[in-house]
Amino acid sequence: MKHNHAETGTIWHRWCENADKSPNAVAIVHWRAGQIPLRWTWGELVDTAKRYAAAAMSRGIKRGEVCGIISRHNPLFYPVYLGCVCAGAMPAVLAYQNPRLHPEKFREGLEGMGRRSGLDWILTERALESVLQPLLGNGRSTIKGLQFPFESNEYLAGVEFGSLGEAVSVMRASDPLLLQHSSGTTGLQKPVLLSHGTVLGHATQYAKFLAMSDADKIVSWLPLYHDMGLIAAFHLPLALGITTIQIDPFEWVVAPSLLLEAISAERATVTWLPNFAFSMMADKIKEEDLEGATLDSCRLLINCSEPVRPRDQEKFFQRFAPRGLKREALSSCYAMAETTFAVTQTPPGREPARLAVDPQLLSKGIASQVVNGGKAKICESSGELIPGCEIRIVDEESNDIEERRVGEVLIKTPWMFDGYRNYPEKTAAAIRDGWYMSGDYGFRSGNEIYIIGRKKDIVIVAGNNIYPEDVEAAINDLAGVIPGRTVAFGEEDIEFGSERLSVVVETPLTDQSEIKQLRTAILKAGMGIDVSITNVYLVPPRFLIKSSAGKPSRSANRDRVLRLNGSESTMQFGGVKDGLGRAEKSDPERVEA
């Protein structure tokens, strides 16, 4: 059943209620390495947001328009975002330009986004003005203008609050609140539209399941263009009126101990992390960077956004248990932007359930528990359904299947998205009879939901989705590559705790120096679309296995290459791995980047 918006009100009104109730309470701690954190109280945050809203409206931003916000870790981001909401506009947080991405590519991405999902304004830093200016008036872009709200003195000068009351009074729970874009560079981004009522309803129910109270403090280093950062670590605490501590993602990835420093200093209680972060923090943080660090305040470290790998959680626990980490603080969640965020979650106060299953039977779609110490694969549960959410596990013909049988996960929640904006065909393809077809494979065991693979070809590297199509298109036209004969896929990296991006490329080249040049060109092509290709497999013509549609099959070729390299093959369910019998005849040259 879709959420009843009348019961929730709007996000903006909730923020105002929080500010009225506790104007001096801290809403957001803006954390900066080596500096005193900046604290936004509720009163200051909402007042400043109103000024930004008035300024935005006086500069032409209208109700319902999409405002892409592009900034680095900036303390003014928060009132700018809240101000967009107050003005009735739709904020869409977009990634800052990565230096490895050519400005032209960066602009092309924004243009494409604008044409399909709609992008009316860009609110950004002055530093990006020269990069983004060519987007205006070129006849291809929908973008009406650039605004520079981070130059606050100039932007907020002479603000009139004239029409602010009207903008707020017409705001309804069913109004669109925000737009989230998935990653991707060739028009494959899917803009998820969420309403006020949906986000508020989800935050309320998820927080209840997590037993959140005024005693909780959220901490996060996650980028706010990612649903886990935006919904779980930003909207949820703001909706509840509890403090969120925001760390710069770029600082965290260079110095991961910053998270533990912030937890210790602020006595934070809850955070969400993709699996690779557990592995990275366990392996890479130096003991001398942990002086005074304690995790005893943490009651939930929630593993989400990529497949949970029990080994990494255990490694993290062993490393940080001496610093007060409680075993029951380790937790798992299954979430996606299309359901606002969480669908399943480990109930607080206990570890995620684990199941030791027969790996051979699992590859055939049967999760059979191993007894008597036989060879086993440990599957970790993503938790139990959050009340209101429903899940079906179905076979290829959409028939419900029994417990401990692997199938596609279909989801229905009261907090479903309002579709992919301006993509009715993609929305229709994703939802059938009210059920969102996740494209993930999983099984149910009692109340626990286990997610173990995916039907879709998306590669998830450190919580970021990469579309193989983008990578293949970037490589396809390179000299020395046989057109249409490239396959990109994800390859498990146990040490990294996530996937790495690999490509198999057919080439007629045999000269070693030309092969080296091609390999370099492939790595550069990846850099050009802001992805790091880790493994390059150069193979002779007619190596790749075609699918029944006549295109190279990603899963079959991944299996073939990994098998030839002695790596673990991917699992397939309910099907036969086609063509593998021919694989041994031609050896791929493995070139590691």
Added chain:
Amino acid sequence: MVSDELKRVILNVLKLEAWEIADTTLAAEVPGWDSLSHINVVSAVERHFSVRFKNVEVLKLKNVGDLQRLVDSKLGKQP
């Protein structure tokens, strides 16, 4: 100037056979040297030269020349 020794450490950790690396080279200009692998490069440099960097020192690095100067300062070399 970036030493051949530092170049070798960087290329080795990124599994690159050869790549032009100069003082002004940015991490983003080197294949495989992204935000996620940065910590591996820094750790490898620390191990190889038997030095330790503080978080704030690493966060201030803008290019390979800065990394070379940081290594040199830890080793007590004059600029």
